[in-house]
Amino acid sequence: MLKLNKRDTLLFVIVTALVLLAPFILNPFPQGSSMAQMFNAGYPDLMQRFVIFGILVIGFNILFGLTGYLSFGHAAFLGIGSYAAVWMFKLLSMNIIPAIILSMIVAGIFSLLIGYVSLRRSGIYFSILTLAFAQMSYNLAYSVLGNPASNYNLTNGETGLQLALNDPRILDGAAAANGALPVTNLFGLAMRDSFDWNIGGWLFTFNAGYYVAGILMLLSFYISIRIFRSPFGMMLRAVKSNQQRMNYTGLNTKPYTLAAFVISGMYAGLAGGLLSSMDPLAGAERMHWTASGEIVIMAILGGVGTLIGPIVGAGFNEYFKNILSKINDGVLHQWLSFLPDGLENFIVGILHYFVGKGWHLTLGLLFMMVIVFLPGGLVEGGQKLAKLFKRKKADTPDSKNTPAE
Amino acid sequence: MGILEVKNVGKRFGGLQALGDVNLSIAENSVHAIIGPNGAGKSTLLNCLVGKLIPDTGSVTFDGQSVLGRKPFEINQMGISRVFQTPEIFGDLSVLENMLIPCFAKRDGAFHLSAFKAMLDDKEIVERALHMLEEMNMVDKQDMHAAALSRGDKRRLEIGMCLSQEPRLLLLDEPTAGMARADTNNTIDLLKQISDERDITIAIIEHDMHVVFSLAQRITVLAQGTPLVEDTPDNIKGHPKVREAYLGETQTV
Numbered sequence A: 001m002l003k004l005n006k007r008d009t010l011l012f013v014i015v016t017a018l019v020l021l022a023p024f025i026l027n028p029f030p031q032g033s034s035m036a037q038m039f040n041a042g043y044p045d046l047m048q049r050f051v052i053f054g055i056l057v058i059g060f061n062i063l064f065g066l067t068g069y070l071s072f073g074h075a076a077f078l079g080i081g082s083y084a085a086v087w088m089f090k091l092l093s094m095n096i097i098p099a100i101i102l103s104m105i106v107a108g109i110f111s112l113l114i115g116y117v118s119l120r121r122s123g124i125y126f127s128i129l130t131l132a133f134a135q136m137s138y139n140l141a142y143s144v145l146g147n148p149a150s151n152y153n154l155t156n157g158e159t160g161l162q163l164a165l166n167d168p169r170i171l172d173g174a175a176a177a178n179g180a181l182p183v184t185n186l187f188g189l190a191m192r193d194s195f196d197w198n199i200g201g202w203l204f205t206f207n208a209g210y211y212v213a214g215i216l217m218l219l220s221f222y223i224s225i226r227i228f229r230s231p232f233g234m235m236l237r238a239v240k241s242n243q244q245r246m247n248y249t250g251l252n253t254k255p256y257t258l259a260a261f262v263i264s265g266m267y268a269g270l271a272g273g274l275l276s277s278m279d280p281l282a283g284a285e286r287m288h289w290t291a292s293g294e295i296v297i298m299a300i301l302g303g304v305g306t307l308i309g310p311i312v313g314a315g316f317n318e319y320f321k322n323i324l325s326k327i328n329d330g331v332l333h334q335w336l337s338f339l340p341d342g343l344e345n346f347i348v349g350i351l352h353y354f355v356g357k358g359w360h361l362t363l364g365l366l367f368m369m370v371i372v373f374l375p376g377g378l379v380e381g382g383q384k385l386a387k388l389f390k391r392k393k394a395d396t397p398d399s400k401n402t403p404a405e
Numbered sequence B: 001m002g003i004l005e006v007k008n009v010g011k012r013f014g015g016l017q018a019l020g021d022v023n024l025s026i027a028e029n030s031v032h033a034i035i036g037p038n039g040a041g042k043s044t045l046l047n048c049l050v051g052k053l054i055p056d057t058g059s060v061t062f063d064g065q066s067v068l069g070r071k072p073f074e075i076n077q078m079g080i081s082r083v084f085q086t087p088e089i090f091g092d093l094s095v096l097e098n099m100l101i102p103c104f105a106k107r108d109g110a111f112h113l114s115a116f117k118a119m120l121d122d123k124e125i126v127e128r129a130l131h132m133l134e135e136m137n138m139v140d141k142q143d144m145h146a147a148a149l150s151r152g153d154k155r156r157l158e159i160g161m162c163l164s165q166e167p168r169l170l171l172l173d174e175p176t177a178g179m180a181r182a183d184t185n186n187t188i189d190l191l192k193q194i195s196d197e198r199d200i201t202i203a204i205i206e207h208d209m210h211v212v213f214s215l216a217q218r219i220t221v222l223a224q225g226t227p228l229v230e231d232t233p234d235n236i237k238g239h240p241k242v243r244e245a246y247l248g249e250t251q252t253v
Ligand SMILES: Nc1ncnc2c1ncn2[C@@H]1O[C@H](COP(=O)(O)OP(=O)(O)OP(=O)(O)O)[C@@H](O)[C@H]1O
Pocket: B013, B016, B018, B036, B037, B038, B039, B040, B041, B042, B043, B044, B045
């Protein structure tokens, strides 16, 4: 189906189902219950982040996973895409299509330039170069090109680039006469529009922005599968495996790596454009080196070089960030109230540093554990579990249908 | 005129004159061996032919065209393939993929952006790769990780990869170094078969005299960066200068 082999088709169908059914899957607990407060994740903005960061990491994986070139500045393209989209909302139209297209084009041009220079080196020097470029972009956005007093205020510095009532918006005409800012939309369908479905005690929210981003993520995912299985994808893996042999086999590695760099830069641009499409506000912090680092972490968490890894990594990271930052001392006391008071206070005192504002610490520890015990990321963990499960099943003598493989 | 002409090539590494004044002509469709003691400059010479090193002086022409100043991939596309001392293959890829890559490189050139074509749908290329694996007796190993192959198989694969490009000149740097006797003999047979069946010129660097005398039609002896003699195997065997410089101490023929 879709020119994919059987396994890839199955994978794609599963991911499609997960994306389409996410509002159900992510809201397993009835509305208002304490479990729901903590563990439900089916809110529009969070779901949007799942799929948008999914796109970002899928693209990053095409570069890092296939060629092994570790870009430590990918957030630059995310930020550039965000700014480009907001400009499109200001100048042309609140329709997200032109915004997203410009995001990808601008990010593509930047990644062509940055990639061309950075790819002159490999290994750690390549990473440092990309980091340097990203920090330069960050500083340009934060101060040089963001001075509200200058004529070249492209980014609006610290405040961030946002919509204003007097923006030209050439195509939209004289809308928003009521004095409210217009909203981003897809041919009239507002991104923030949601359809709430109350059933039993449950509440499921179907958000337009989420589904637009989700469908674009599925498209991105499909393209990445095709790239993985193409001769081009094989060449990229060959670059990672043995550049020397590439060169002595008559292959010019530079355009291959540059193409991968630009493709992954454009994925990041798309992600940035989508972030702005969901919330038309672009700030320089999106380009900060910590944001670049988070992309690397998500990719490694999920499983570098695997198809599904980036989605798993992005989802895992966003989900736990969300939960952990919601847990505060009050919640901890509530959970541990069955313990004697002294012990309860003691444990809460320790856990305090790992939750709420301290969520970085817990995610850091999780990341460390994954690197140490599952160098192949969570995907490897899943594979190991599946194997274990299969073996157990096969070992049971009276199991009726042992999987034949 | 040979297919490969090396004229007055010299190469210095700091204070060390690795190559003095090398003149060498390799005749088309011959097997030409280059021998010499350790540090004689054999690998340096080879590196000058494939673009890994640029000689300080002299010229290298392949089929009438200069190779100097060209990048390794360009020189390969001219028709020169190289087998390394330790097999250089794509260890993370499957054996079949290893063979597909040179086939693509041969047909599509140094860069070709086919990002949406399914690789295995390219019947022409897959057939070519499988055919080559068959010749190398490795079809049954096509799905293996190349890194998991035995050393002898890695060498076979690397030679097969080079051959699938149909090069006019095949360069081998100590292809049997570190191999067991059986693997060495297999490699000799393979190379013999290759040179008999194809229009191909082979230049081989080798320490193992058994390999050299089984294969070569001409032998150049290199010592301290300069060719000492060049002759047929029979004459080389008895040559006093050669025995003194090389064979006498290290090998018994
Ligand atoms: N990149 C380099 N930089 C400095 N010196 C080098 C370099 N490559 C080779 N040499 C030196 O040049 C000389 C010739 O080396 P080369 O590797 O060509 O010898 P060889 O004939 O291949 O020897 P072997 O039989 O041991 O492989 C040696 O003394 C070596 O140390």
